Amino acid sequence: MSEEKIETLVYEPNQRENKSISFIWLLPLVVLGILAWIGYESYTKKGTNVSVIFKNAEDLKEGVTPLEYKGLVLGKVTKIEINDLNSVKVNILVNSDVAKYVATEGTSFWIKKPTISLTKVSGLGTLLSGNKIELYPKYKTLEEYENAKPQYNFTGLDTKPSLLEDSDGYYVNILSRGEDLIEVETPVFYNRFQIGEISSKEFKDGKVYLKAYIHEKYKYLINKSSQFVMNKALKVNFGPGGLNLEVSSLYSAIVGGITVETPIKDAQKIKQDKYYILSDDKKEFIERTHINLKLTDAKGIGINTLIMYKGVEVGKVDDLQLTQNNIIAKAYVYKKYDYLLSENSTFHIEETEVSLDGVKNLNSIVSGNYLTIDYKKGKPKDSFEIVNSSMEKVDNDLIITLKTQDLNSITKNSKLYFKNIPIGKVLDYSLSSDLKHVNISLLVKEKYKKLINNKSLFYDMSSKLLELKDLDLDINYTGIKPLIDGGIALVEVDRKAKYSKKSFKLYSSYKDVQTLKREYSHGSYLNTYFDNGFNLKVNQAISYKNQEIGFVKSIKFSEEKSKVKLFIYKKYVKYISKKSRFYKKDAIKVDASLGGVLFEVDNLSSLLYGSLELDNSSKTSFPRYEIYSSYDDMKNFSNTISILFDDVEGLRQQFSKLNYKGVDIGKVSNIILTPQNKVLVKVQVFKNYDKFSKEGTIFYLKKPKVSLNEVKNIGSTILPVDIGVIVSNKNNFKNSFTGYDSLEEIKQVDNGEIIRVASLFPTKLNVDAPIYYKNVQIGKINKINLSGDGSKTLIDCFISDKYKHLIRKNSTFHDISGFKLKFSIFTGTEIETNTFTSILKGGLLVVTPIKYGGMATVNDTFLLKKELNEDWEKINPSIK
Known part of the structure; x- marks a missing residue:
């Protein structure tokens, strides 16, 4: 086996030069930059904290209540805490960009609350968000703020500061003598038109000092002669003289405020450091002449007792001082009446009398005495003795005797009245020698004794209030006082009659003497007729212009028309003519309408049966005198x-x-x-x-x-x-x-003309839709109908008289009902409309060309056009 040689290979790595930093490393830097910017912005805009101490924090809310100046929000309340048992501490975070204007010495803070009245509405936004905190800076220029010292702790004001003055206004000072009905923003009126308001209120030295802001355009109304008076709905004054009520208008009851009067328009301006006096009554500004009155007995006379002359208030009693022997009343008479203060004038105490006949001295609702002046020419005098008005006998007064079966409520305090005026009084009374009747010794004052003669009639005003006999109601009423104190009335029959007898009969009621009075009267008889359709009664009164001129003497019945004999008193016979008619006047008349209910009651003597009224309004003569059942029946006849x-x-x-x-x-x-x-x-x-x-x-x-x-x-x-x-x-x-x-x-109306317009297409028009000329309404649609063949709509247009000359024979009528919507991707959406009314009810627009024709008449008919040319606004004829 061959041996192989194994060799290890090592590769050399490729090396490349990194020429840039990766993007991922830039992201942390960006985040850091953003955080830094946010932190900077937060720091710079954090704001400045200031604290304000208020008496209470009513309706202030943390994180909600704003700090404002002239409507601009400058900060917000961040915290509210108790400062002590009598105040709270409010922390406010002020925006950093305005902090130097707020956190500066002299800045004023107060709580702004909503104001709602008949003359002003302000601060309504606080109804939802709660109250606001307002401020007023001390300085006005940037240079002043550069040198100002910073301040972060403040004490809030109770009200809007007096320094908050507008350069476009006029300010006056007013002194109020303890008046607590005036607050900041109370309106100031001139002839019921608001010309300003109270801008500040300060209490010091037991008095109230006010500053009133008057709008620049009305400052000419304020000068030295100006008088400031409180508006009061009801002024009540109670004293020995009685309860005095003075009622102002319903307007003053609702609005209140202050009224300014300026009698001299060209007087000089008052100095800024001088004060006007705020009065409760404008009578305080009237010049007065002060006098002293000596009384032995005040008899209900006290402070504010009125001094009257012929029913007119001429002065008042200011004060009463008790001396060892007398009472001295300090009083005044308005300067324009000081001619009454003569050496021959006398002052009398008169009792306030309230009766169903009326109210004497209406200012005194509760019984109280007042003073009257009996004026006679003479040299000026400022001290007088007050004479009691009760009558004492003098040598030339007349004494007569009245004989009556019953004394009733007559006493030695009973008075003799003639036409509700006292002319004498009862001196004494006693039984006759035969004990069958009462003899009353009656005194008649010297200046009234010529009213007494042989035909004089007297009746007891106090014997009976009501007597019902044989279904005949006798109302014997002449006032509350004679019923309470007893009273005797004299009825004059013939002033030319002779006077010789000293004894007269006292009749028990006016009804007894009424028949005798008529028998004694001179006059003429008049025959009249009526149709038996209503009730007449013998002795029924005949009146003319609210005066009794006669009575019904007799009635002779007939099946068709009954004959009525009227007796007309001699001095009223001249008002009877051939144009005269008579109608039975209802005792009670009621007439109702939106204006209210009219309720009229005739005199008490005719309350049951009414009376006959003479009417001479006819322009034609009548063959005989007629009596009609009512005024309407008489008028219907002609x-x-x-x-x-x-x-x-x-x-x-x-x-x-x-x-x-x-x-x-x-x-x-x-x-x-x-x-x-x-x-x-x-x-x-x-x-x-x-x-x-x-x-x-x-x-x-x-x-x-x-x-x-x-x-x-x-x-x-x-x-x-x-x-x-x-x-x-x-x-x-x-x-x-x-x-x-x-x-x-109606085709013809008394304040315009009807123009006919025909439309060949359906419209959105409705009756009463407006008709415009250059966007001014000149009329309205009166009626809309279809033509007889149904081919078109006939529109009757009412044009006001003052605009009918604008409608010419060549004018055109255009339908502007509803609205038109145009939509475009490039130009947006456009909505065209005339008025909200034209959207709901429709409307017409009239265009008259520059070369206009003759005036349109009711016989012209115009054809309604659906489209309106875009250049119609440029057509601007001058039409005469």
């Missing part, structure tokens, strides 16, 4: 218009009105269904009958209508439908008409 309708749904007899330009000029008196199934409506015209009874006058039903454009006659949805009227210019008389169901059915 001033009635007949209107024929197809349907009168909603119309109500005696309630529906005839309305012309918003004024009720008549009412529906009767509704009748005719044999032709039409409805005949009788309308009574109150006045100006000739104006509405003309040929061509148009009547239509004013039915309720609610649309996007308008709300009309909405009251008719609750109350009866009314009838509208369009007056004709013609002169021919006419009182029978055919009415329209609505205003839309």
Whole structure:
């Protein structure tokens, strides 16, 4: 076996030079770079922490509540913690880019809360996010901030700082004497128009100092003569003089605020360091003359007791001082009335009286006395003695005797009244010698004794309030005071009669003397007639313009028409003419409308049976005098218009009105269904009958209508439908008409014109859709109908009078209903529309060419165009 030689082969490796670094080693470097950048950004934008101490943290939230300045968010609350038992510490992270403006000495912080009132709404965003923190920086320029010292701990303010002043405004100082109804942002009004608001409030030295911001454009309204007064709905003052209530407007009750009045428009401006005085009442600014009044007994007189002259307030009592022998009242009279303070003038104490006849001294709801001045010319004087108004006997007074069966509630304090004015009083009373009646000694003051003569009648005002006898109700009422204290009334019959007797009979009620008064009266008899369809009564009163002018003397019954004899008092006979008529006036009248309920009650003597009223409004004469059952019945006899309708749904007899330009000029008196199934409506015209009874006058039903454009006659949805009227210019008389169901059915209207437009294609138009000219509404669509053959749509367009000259014979009408959507990949999406109303209801656009033709008339018909040329906005004719 041959021996083989085995040789080991070793290969030499290929060596290549690595010329670049692998990409994988760059990735860690990129990551490190990003982390470094993020860390840098986080560090630089971390912000600056400041802390503010507030009294409470109401509605502040960690991580939510922002720090703001003029609506810009500068930071956010990061932490809220208790500082001590009376305050909280709020940590705020301020954005780094504004930190130098915030964390600087002098910066003010306060909590902003929402404000909602009738005059201002602000901070509504806080309703969802909670309250905000507002700041006001001390400095205004960058140079000031470069030199400012940093500060990181602050004490928050309770309210918006007084330093927060707007350079575009005018500021005035106001001093309030302890008034606690004024807060920051309380509005300041001039003639009920807001011209500013209270910007700050500060309490020191027991007084309230206010600063008011006045808008720049209104600062001319404020000068030295300006007066600032609180708006109050109700002012209450109670004292010995009674309870004084002063009621302001409902507006002041809701809004409140301060009102400024400037009587001298060209007065100088007030200096910035001077203060206006905030008053509770503008009367405090009126100049006064001070006086002293001496009383032996205050008798209910106290601070704020009124001083009156002829029912007008001329002053008040300021203070009362008790001396050893008398009471001195410090009082004042307004400067313009100081002529009343003469040496011959006297002051009297008068009692406030409340009765069903009325309220004397309405300012005092609770009984209280007041002062009156009896003025006589003389030299000026500033000190007076007050004279009690109760009457004392003097030598020239008249003493008479009254005889009565029963004294009732008459006492020595009872007074004698004439037309509810005291003219005397009861001095004494005693039984007659035969013990059958009572003798009353009565004093009549000297200046009134000429009212007493042989025909004078007296009755007891206090004997009975109500008496029912034989189903006849007698109401004896002349006021509360005579019923309580007793009272006697004098009834004047004939002032020219002689006076000789000293004794008179005292009747128990006014009804007893009423018949005698009529018997004593002079006058004439008048024969009248009525149809027996209503009740008349002997002695029933006849009135004219709220004055009794006579009474029913007798009634002679007849089956057809009864004859009534009237007695007319002599001084009123001159008002009776051939044009006179009479109607029975209801005792109670009720008239309801959206404006409220009118409730009228006639005088008490006719409460049960009403009275007869004389009417002289007719322009025509009558063959004899007639009495009608009511005012409406009388008017229906002459001033009635007949209107024929197809349907009168909603119309109500005696309630529906005839309305012309918003004024009720008549009412529906009767509704009748005719044999032709039409409805005949009788309308009574109150006045100006000739104006509405003309040929061509148009009547239509004013039915309720609610649309996007308008709300009309909405009251008719609750109350009866009314009838509208369009007056004709013609002169021919006419009182029978055919009415329209609505205003839309009328071709001619009093404030515009109807233009006919025809469309050959379906439209999206609706009634009341707007009609535009250069995007200004000039009318609306009144009615839409199909033509007789159904080939086109006929559109009646109402054009207002002031725009109808824009519609020419060559004008074009275009349908702009809905909206158009254009979509393109390259140019995007474009939506064209006119108004939201035109989307829902449709609309028309009118274009009149530069070379326009004559004015369109109601006889012209225009063809509706579907497309609108793109250059229509450039067509701009000057139309005259």
